[in-house]
Amino acid sequence: MQKPDSLIFDMDGTLWDAVDTYAYSWNEVFREKGIDKTITRDTLAGMVGWEGKKVIEVLMPEFEHDKRVEIYSTVNDKRHNLIREKGGILYPGVKDGLKQLAEKYPLFILSNCAKGIIRQFIDWAGIDDLIKDELAHGVNFMPKNHNIKLLMDKHGLQQSVYIGDTA
Structure with a gap:
């Protein structure tokens, strides 16, 4: 070589490792949108490295594709601010x-x-x-x-x- x-x-x-910050962003958006769902660190840790399309299919199978994309977009917006505040390890x-x-x-x-x-x-x-x-x-x-x-x-x-x- x-x-x-x-x-x-x-x-x-x-x-x-920013899994805790990522989970927090999901849970904040779910709370804000009135969605009764909680994402745990363990759930997300197994998805680190996945493409977003696959993540949203697994995390939100109960929603249509467009709704998943909308929620994911909001999560990513929230994540931008949270990384500045919370960071990771x-x-x-x-x-x-x-x-x-x-x-x-x-x-x-x-x-x-x-x-x-x-x-x-x-x-x-x-x-x-x-x-x-x-x-x-x-x-x-x-x-x-x-x-x-x-x-x-x-x-x-x-x-x-x-x-x-x-x-």
Whole structure:
């Protein structure tokens, strides 16, 4: 294997744990909309890394697709504010590790999250100076393999290594 020319990190489950904040955002929206439903940490933890379309099908099977999308959009709006306030748990050594790696490689973040969430994470974690670019599933609703290729093409990368908690 050739030496990598860049590192592309998954976010949720790899760099941090924000499941409690994510669950809180769901439950706040359900409460505000008068929906008698509670999402637990355990339920969401098993869905980390899933695309939003699959998450909303599993979490809200009782609603039609358009209603699911509407609720999910509201959850994501709420999540933007909550990440600033509540954040998550940055895994031990992540910030120092990224600093060391950024000395040798351009670093990127790619996730199956909603548009804007990666930026919220980068700002919350204080790692903006370490990350060259990011791409969220919510930008184009394409799978990770497609978005990895987009990042590689955009930045002229040949030997990227993807680092994540799922294949």
